[in-house]
Amino acid sequence: MKDCSAENIRNFVVAGHAGAGKTSLADLMLHKAGVVSRLGSVDQNTSVSDFRQEEQDRKSSLFTASLHCPWQDHHFFFCDTPGYADFCGEATSAIRVADAVLIVVDAAAGIGPGTINAWRHARDNNVPRAFMINGLDRDQADFAGVLGSLQESYGATVCVPFTLPVGARADVSGVVQVLQAGDDAPAELADDLETYREALMDTVAESDEELMMRYLEGEELSEAEIAQGLHQAISDAAIVPVFCGSVGKDVGIDELMNGIMNLFPAPLTGAPVPLVEGELSRDDDTATAFVYKSITDPFIGQLTCLRVFSGTVKSDSELHNVSRGSRERLGTLFLVNGKNQTQVDSAGPGELVAIPKLKNTVIGDTLSASASAKPITPISYSTPTMSQAIFPVKKGEEDKISTGLQRLVAEDPTLILDRNAETHQTVLSGMGDQHLAVVMGRLETEFKVETVTETPKVPYRETITGQGSAQYRHKKQTGGHGQFGEVHLRLEPLTDGEFEFSNEVVGGNIPKNYIPAVEKGVVETMVAGPLASCRVINIRAVVYDGKYHPVDSSEMAFKIAARGAFRAAMANAKPILLEPIMTLKILFPEEYMGDISGDLNSRRGRILGMDREEGFQVLNAEAPLAEMFTYSSTLRSMTQGRGSFEMVFERYDPVPPNLGTKIMAEAAKDAEEEE
Numbered sequence: 001m002k003d004c005s006a007e008n009i010r011n012f013v014v015a016g017h018a019g020a021g022k023t024s025l026a027d028l029m030l031h032k033a034g035v036v037s038r039l040g041s042v043d044q045n046t047s048v049s050d051f052r053q054e055e056q057d058r059k060s061s062l063f064t065a066s067l068h069c070p071w072q073d074h075h076f077f078f079c080d081t082p083g084y085a086d087f088c089g090e091a092t093s094a095i096r097v098a099d100a101v102l103i104v105v106d107a108a109a110g111i112g113p114g115t116i117n118a119w120r121h122a123r124d125n126n127v128p129r130a131f132m133i134n135g136l137d138r139d140q141a142d143f144a145g146v147l148g149s150l151q152e153s154y155g156a157t158v159c160v161p162f163t164l165p166v167g168a169r170a171d172v173s174g175v176v177q178v179l180q181a182g183d184d185a186p187a188e189l190a191d192d193l194e195t196y197r198e199a200l201m202d203t204v205a206e207s208d209e210e211l212m213m214r215y216l217e218g219e220e221l222s223e224a225e226i227a228q229g230l231h232q233a234i235s236d237a238a239i240v241p242v243f244c245g246s247v248g249k250d251v252g253i254d255e256l257m258n259g260i261m262n263l264f265p266a267p268l269t270g271a272p273v274p275l276v277e278g279e280l281s282r283d284d285d286t287a288t289a290f291v292y293k294s295i296t297d298p299f300i301g302q303l304t305c306l307r308v309f310s311g312t313v314k315s316d317s318e319l320h321n322v323s324r325g326s327r328e329r330l331g332t333l334f335l336v337n338g339k340n341q342t343q344v345d346s347a348g349p350g351e352l353v354a355i356p357k358l359k360n361t362v363i364g365d366t367l368s369a370s371a372s373a374k375p376i377t378p379i380s381y382s383t384p385t386m387s388q389a390i391f392p393v394k395k396g397e398e399d400k401i402s403t404g405l406q407r408l409v410a411e412d413p414t415l416i417l418d419r420n421a422e423t424h425q426t427v428l429s430g431m432g433d434q435h436l437a438v439v440m441g442r443l444e445t446e447f448k449v450e451t452v453t454e455t456p457k458v459p460y461r462e463t464i465t466g467q468g469s470a471q472y473r474h475k476k477q478t479g480g481h482g483q484f485g486e487v488h489l490r491l492e493p494l495t496d497g498e499f500e501f502s503n504e505v506v507g508g509n510i511p512k513n514y515i516p517a518v519e520k521g522v523v524e525t526m527v528a529g530p531l532a533s534c535r536v537i538n539i540r541a542v543v544y545d546g547k548y549h550p551v552d553s554s555e556m557a558f559k560i561a562a563r564g565a566f567r568a569a570m571a572n573a574k575p576i577l578l579e580p581i582m583t584l585k586i587l588f589p590e591e592y593m594g595d596i597s598g599d600l601n602s603r604r605g606r607i608l609g610m611d612r613e614e615g616f617q618v619l620n621a622e623a624p625l626a627e628m629f630t631y632s633s634t635l636r637s638m639t640q641g642r643g644s645f646e647m648v649f650e651r652y653d654p655v656p657p658n659l660g661t662k663i664m665a666e667a668a669k670d671a672e673e674e675e
């Protein structure tokens, strides 16, 4: 299936905004390479890459598909990733292991959040990149406009076209290659060809001092020198080649594939791979591979997908999982094209292989032939932006849900599962409503459990706004032995921490050995405050006096007395409810500014500042979590899918009084129901 050495392998990711044509491009490449005799199509549910039912139902990718094909005497290993923001974690993982990223941009829609996401991950991981402006045949296609916005966002001398379109929209008939154009190129392109060729030669010359000297003296550079200079500039991201074409009309794709072959780095030439300690040299002989995906699917079974970084991974061998300090026995190795698998004996640098039935290895793990090797730096993912409390439709199926969720969460680091001890809810957090809907769909089809969701309860907090003191005596006469403890407690607001406890008792009124019991009583009571049974925070508790009895006092008696004193002191200290406040970074095209700020206002949000990034408006804001559960879907519909946001917890703020009353009434109702 593959018959070439590492220097002829090209490993890359196809990424970019939803609908740009990534999957269609992947299918076309497989077809052109002769891997499939019939061209796969997203629209007709015959795509090799979008092979899963959920993807075909939506006509959009939801998961990364690992693919490979020969191209001339080379072999491509690549991943087709989803562009939709809800599934951005898939691209994050794939980009992390790739030698290059091909960012597909729609010639009509231009840059979208998916473009920006792909660029950022590639840049942050120092992965060389190229653009492909696709869909030149579309009615609204605007090659010059999209090229202009790429150059404006990422640098005019950086984003240099390597191919230029001949004809436009319905009449697009081919592309001309900037560096290979002959005299037969259309006359109207002559100026552009000249400009871009010069721009490229300037950058090539800049890659090497000696070349620069000769270039400035007017000497012609040899083809080998130009190629070497281009490689260097692309590896350093000093040049980001821009290709163009139409997947729909099969225009410019051969040129793109030749570009990938000639310009993208070979697996052994890239920068060293960062490890948690030190770096891995790519020509190291030790087999080292990184897990970029792990799937358990009724269709293809359990598969762990690895990118080999160095050495050779062999079938029927043993490797160390150096992230977990365990061993893994590898059985069969497969090269995969979507759901199609081909068995191979070994895999070398740059190759993507799948291994069935690895039990103790998950996404993000490093496998190595050496037990003492350091793991590759783990991937960092965006924090989830949407949460739902999830319940079974049929009572008693909680265990089924939890088994299913645990497995699905293990496959997808952008899902977080929380069995919330405070609210007693199972809360699933992800990147948006579609992301969570796919999980629920999989629970139903793969785990046969139907679920419903609810807006999660907000983890409110309680605190005090003034000082309050109280004393409590616990006294009981049971049989011969009595119980006695008296605690005088003062509570004070604390600004720099969640909790402090101090002891000011003098004269042994409470003997020292009982003080820890007093603290324990306080801590236990703080779990459920008096207002709405929420955790109490930002409090200093001071035990300043008390009484004891030489026979009847016990740790238990002081604990009970401390609880009583705490509750009474809270009531005297002007208690209030606090709610979580999140900071938001919202990215969207400028025309939606009015809608977005209006909507934020209605969510009790506050705009902190504005910025611009890659031609998009950036709004930094904060808003209460209680108002943000539905934000991802609202933002999507407000911006036709062109807005995205990040959200992280910032702090707790007092709940406005009218809302506080409502929350307390609901908590009281819940408590009644529980009884």
Ligand SMILES: Nc1nc2c(ncn2[C@@H]2O[C@H](COP(=O)(O)OP(=O)(O)OP(=O)(O)O)[C@@H](O)[C@H]2O)c(=O)[nH]1
Residues within 6 Å of the ligand: 016, 017, 018, 019, 020, 021, 022, 023, 024, 025, 042, 043, 059, 060, 061, 062, 081, 082, 083, 084, 134, 135, 136, 137, 138, 245, 246, 247, 248, 249
């Ligand atoms: N006219 C035209 N349509 C195209 C072209 N490339 C793709 N399409 C269509 O655009 C739609 C989206 O294509 P996909 O390949 O699924 O896009 P994608 O980038 O994989 O989208 P996601 O998986 O959702 O991120 C499909 O209906 C394709 O047939 C093109 O060059 N011209």
Ligand SMILES: [Mg+2]
Residues within 6 Å of the ligand: 022, 023, 024, 050, 060, 061, 080, 081, 082, 083
């Ligand atoms: Mg796709």
